[in-house]
Amino acid sequence: MAEELPGTNLAADAAAGEAYPAAGQPLLRIEGVAKTFGTFRAVDGVSLDIKAGEFFALLGPSGCGKTTLLRMLAGFEAPDEGRILLGGKDIAQALPHERPINMMFQNYALFPHLSVRDNIAFGLKRAGMARADIATRVGEMVALVKLDGLEKRKPDQLSGGQRQRVALARALARRPQLLLLDEPLAALDKKLRESTQGELMELQRRLGMTFIIVTHDQEEAMTMASRIGVMKSGKLAQIAPPRELYEAPRSRWIAEFVGDINLFDGESRLRDGHRLVIGTRDAGTLVVAEPREPVGAGRFAVAIRPEKVKLSRRGPVSEAGRETAINRLDGVIADICYLGGTTTYKVKLDTGGMLQASVANSARTDVDAYSLNQNVVAWFTPDDCVVLPS
Amino acid sequence: MMRKVSRLSRFNIASLALGLAFLYLPILILVLYSFNTSRLVTVWGGWSLRWYREFFNDRAMIEAVWMSLRVAVASATIATLLGTLAAVALSRGERFRGRTLFSGMLYAPLVMPEVITGLSLLLLFVALNAERGFWTVTIAHTTLTMCFVAVVVQSRLGSLDRSLEEAAMDLGCNPVRAFVAVTLPLIAPAIVAGWMLAFTLSLDDLVIASFTTGPGSATLPIRIYSEVRLGVKPEINAICTLVIALIAVVIVIASLASKLSSSQGESAAPL
Numbered sequence: 001m002a003e004e005l006p007g008t009n010l011a012a013d014a015a016a017g018e019a020y021p022a023a024g025q026p027l028l029r030i031e032g033v034a035k036t037f038g039t040f041r042a043v044d045g046v047s048l049d050i051k052a053g054e055f056f057a058l059l060g061p062s063g064c065g066k067t068t069l070l071r072m073l074a075g076f077e078a079p080d081e082g083r084i085l086l087g088g089k090d091i092a093q094a095l096p097h098e099r100p101i102n103m104m105f106q107n108y109a110l111f112p113h114l115s116v117r118d119n120i121a122f123g124l125k126r127a128g129m130a131r132a133d134i135a136t137r138v139g140e141m142v143a144l145v146k147l148d149g150l151e152k153r154k155p156d157q158l159s160g161g162q163r164q165r166v167a168l169a170r171a172l173a174r175r176p177q178l179l180l181l182d183e184p185l186a187a188l189d190k191k192l193r194e195s196t197q198g199e200l201m202e203l204q205r206r207l208g209m210t211f212i213i214v215t216h217d218q219e220e221a222m223t224m225a226s227r228i229g230v231m232k233s234g235k236l237a238q239i240a241p242p243r244e245l246y247e248a249p250r251s252r253w254i255a256e257f258v259g260d261i262n263l264f265d266g267e268s269r270l271r272d273g274h275r276l277v278i279g280t281r282d283a284g285t286l287v288v289a290e291p292r293e294p295v296g297a298g299r300f301a302v303a304i305r306p307e308k309v310k311l312s313r314r315g316p317v318s319e320a321g322r323e324t325a326i327n328r329l330d331g332v333i334a335d336i337c338y339l340g341g342t343t344t345y346k347v348k349l350d351t352g353g354m355l356q357a358s359v360a361n362s363a364r365t366d367v368d369a370y371s372l373n374q375n376v377v378a379w380f381t382p383d384d385c386v387v388l389p390s
Numbered sequence: 391m392m393r394k395v396s397r398l399s400r401f402n403i404a405s406l407a408l409g410l411a412f413l414y415l416p417i418l419i420l421v422l423y424s425f426n427t428s429r430l431v432t433v434w435g436g437w438s439l440r441w442y443r444e445f446f447n448d449r450a451m452i453e454a455v456w457m458s459l460r461v462a463v464a465s466a467t468i469a470t471l472l473g474t475l476a477a478v479a480l481s482r483g484e485r486f487r488g489r490t491l492f493s494g495m496l497y498a499p500l501v502m503p504e505v506i507t508g509l510s511l512l513l514l515f516v517a518l519n520a521e522r523g524f525w526t527v528t529i530a531h532t533t534l535t536m537c538f539v540a541v542v543v544q545s546r547l548g549s550l551d552r553s554l555e556e557a558a559m560d561l562g563c564n565p566v567r568a569f570v571a572v573t574l575p576l577i578a579p580a581i582v583a584g585w586m587l588a589f590t591l592s593l594d595d596l597v598i599a600s601f602t603t604g605p606g607s608a609t610l611p612i613r614i615y616s617e618v619r620l621g622v623k624p625e626i627n628a629i630c631t632l633v634i635a636l637i638a639v640v641i642v643i644a645s646l647a648s649k650l651s652s653s654q655g656e657s658a659a660p661l
Contacts, residue, residue, distance in 0.1 A: 076556055096559040109557035113575045122571075126562030174561065 021087065021177075023053030027210055028073075028178060033082035033092070034234075035068055042068040044234035045082070050178075050212065055204050057225030058214045061257070065234040066214045070180050073212065074103045086177065097126070102176040106183040108167035110155040116142075116166050117151040123174045141169040144203070161192050168200075172207070181213040185220060197223050218258050222246070230254050246305075248292075252388045255303045260344075262309070262355050264302045265390055275382055278302055282353025286327050288385035299390040306344060306358035308384035311376050327385075329355065329378045333370045345370060347378050417634060424627035431622050441628040451629065454613035458593055461524065461609060465531035466588035472532070473539025473588075474581055478569075480540075481547040482555075499537045507534060508601030515602060522604030530602040531595060535588035542587060542648070546580035547573075579647040586644035590637050 021027050028050040035043040043065040050056050058066040071077045073084065075096035084092040091099055102123070110119055120141050124134045142148055145165040155163055164184065171179055184200070185193045201224050204211050215221050221228050222242040229239045238250045249255035252263065266280030274290040278300055286302050334354070335346035340361070347355045355378055359368075370376055398406070424442070428435030445451055480493050499507060511530045520526055550573065558568035596611040603609065608616070610633070614626055 074556075074560060076559075095564065096556070097562045097564055101560075103557075103560050105553045105557055107551065107553060109551060109553040111554060111557070111572055122558070123561030126567070170557075170561070 021052040023051075023208055025052045026050075027052040027054075027087065028212075029083075029085040030069075030073075031083045031085065033069070033072060033079045033084060035065075035072060035077060035079050041234050043072070043079070046231075046234070046236050047082075048229060048236060048239065050210065052177075052210050053208050055201065055211045055224055055226045056213070057221035057228045058212065058231055059218055059221040059228050059258075060216065060231035062216055064231040066216075066231045067182060069231070070103070070182055070212065070214045073178070074101060074180055075099050100174075100177045101180060102171040102174055102178075103180040103182065104167050104171040104184050106186060108155075108163050108187075110163055110166055110170070112155050115152050115154055116147060116158070119155070119166055120169045120173050122170065127174060137173060141173050144172070145169045160187055160189075161196070164188060164196065168203075172209075176209075178210050178212065181211060183215055184213065186215075186217075193220075200224060222258075230257065232257075248386060249303070249388070252301055252303070252390070255386065255388060260306050260356060260358075262304045262306065263388075264304075264353060265299065266302060267299055268297050276300075276387065278387070280353075282351060283329060283349055283355070284351040286385065287382045288387055289382045291387045301388045301390045303386040303388050304380055304384055306356040307342070307360075309355060309357035309378050309380050311345060311347070311357050311359060311370065311378055313374075313376060326379050326381055331355065331376060331378060333372055333374045333376060336370070336372060343369065345376075347376060349378075420627050421631045421634065423624065424631040426624055426627075429624065431624060431627075441624040442632075444625045445628045445632075448625065451610075451613060451625075454608050454610045455629075457524065457607055458610040461527050461531060461599075462589045462592040465528045465535060465592045466585050468528070468532045469536040469588045470539050470581060470585040473536045473584060474543050474577075476536070477540045477544035477547055481544050496540055497537055499534060500541070504534070504595070504597040505601075508598040511598065512601045522602060523607040526602045526604070527599050527607070527609065530598050531588075531592040534595065534598055535591045538587050538591060539581075539584035542584040543577060543580050546577045550576055579650045583644045583648040586640045586647070590640050590644075593633070593637065 026049060028048075030046055030048040030050075033043060033046050034041065046065075046069060058069060060066045068077060072079050072092075075091075075094060075098070079092050082092065083090050086099070086101070111122065114122065117138055120138045121134050124137055129137070138151075142151060145168055147162065147165050147169065150158065150162060155166065158166065164187070168184070171181075181200075185196055188196060197220060200211075213221070213224065222245075225242065227239060227241055228245050230237045230245065232253060238245060238254050240248070240250075245254070245258055249258060255261045255263070264280040264283045264286065266278045266283075266286070268276050269279045269285070270277035271290075272287075276288050276290055277285060278288060279285050280302060283302075288302055329347075329349050329351065331347040331349040333345050334348040337344040337346075342358050342360050345357045345359065347357060349355055357378055423431060423434075425437050425439065426433075426435055427438035427440060476496055480489065480496070483489075508530070511526075511533065515522055515526050554572050554576070555565075555568045558572040559565060563571055594611065595609075596615055599609045600612050600615075603612065610629070614629060617623065617626060
């Protein structure tokens, strides 16, 4: 903890304080960290680099080890193997109170016997800060999370959203080099969660702090994080920015976990320039773009996101000339799911498979809408497809 | 939470009244007769505080009361300390080998017949050649009441969110400080309730005390019991009334404390 001048602006402090490495500098390095509980390998050789100023999300289904990894960063669990380097120093075996890292707990873990003010001041008192400085810092924090006027309340006199803010203020008060957030928005209702997402991102940018968030909600991770690490069975399956994760998932599992996707198993038949021709069982022959890392012959899955699939009554119209390159599939509408902004159609293909297509409802009237059992043509370009190892 | 209060049926009222009468009628009669003028226990001779005066002039009886109070305070305090430590070790410590056995052994005295506890302690004190009196009774009562304290404190600890302690450590407390700053204030009502429980148990106990006490250091229950064997004096009624009043007060405070404790627990729980 660096003790800055009292009464100064938090963001300026955060940027100027030497405790904070400049944005973009390496801050945290996780090297081959593993943790076993009994015979269950919760975290299995995870390596990860986090730069200062990053908003990193650990995404995965429950039981994938993301929370265990976070708890090892906070110091509540010690890794069995590997190193955790913060600013070059190995902290893997350091106790929680010895680390310049703070955590926001999933259930907030507010001290029920202390007021909002005392909850926020708790960590500052432990740091041996002077009384006047504590008061100033608490004031800043209260203003930062917009809790003015509630300082004397006890946690049980607050709403869920207010408690979440107190927990955030308490975790931020010590100005940690790294803030860990364990499912911070899980307990909030949808509307509040969305507005809080925005506020968290705003706050992180303004303070220039490094956030690591753990979540099982892929939308939340996509919205907030600059990079996402997808975890599966204790391993990091892919680390990528949200767009790359969504558009170029590295495995079939990731493709299915992040967002909706159509998958067709098949075998490559032909290579034509940078196009692959893949014969699938359920969707006939598909022409797809060669992936960035060239693949050999063998079994593949062709993945296509529902919103990349276009529907029409007669077939692709305007893209004349490129006709040969376009995948065109005939079928009938088998199911319609109206979602407001978009409508998801399930198309029963003549070749036997099911194809999901998501169509934006860009007009109020439904002249463009398809009806059940209507014959349609679904089409998409080779570049819309992702080839995944089967 | 709105729960619809179901109205009591006639049968329920009758059985409740009978049950309460069965429990409290004897005590009511005892209290009533402590204000009797007559020396005869069975004959009502009008209101009087005569037996209370008599009691306060009875040196032996006052000494027994004093002895009982000292034993109760000392044993309750030691039992609370040990019981709280045991509860903390059982619910917060790492899982150690034989933990289930240990907690089972801690709770065994709850169901152990007092005669056995008393006799075994007596044999121990005799074997150690300890002089029987205040300390032997205090130790015996500590043995008896410690497990009650442990049960009360452990149930409170069990309902406490562990992430509270983690949050305290995360915010700069070492494990001991985290316990003192966060856990202790939150389980304090349970500790107080445990002390009160131990205090009343010690005050009530006749069997274990009569096994472990020595000549000249009789506790109040022993004293009362030996007096009654020579015939019931109305003075005994007066003493018993006072004891009942004291215990009632302590129990009310203890239940208020544990109520306070559980209402704090609700606020500690996540939504």
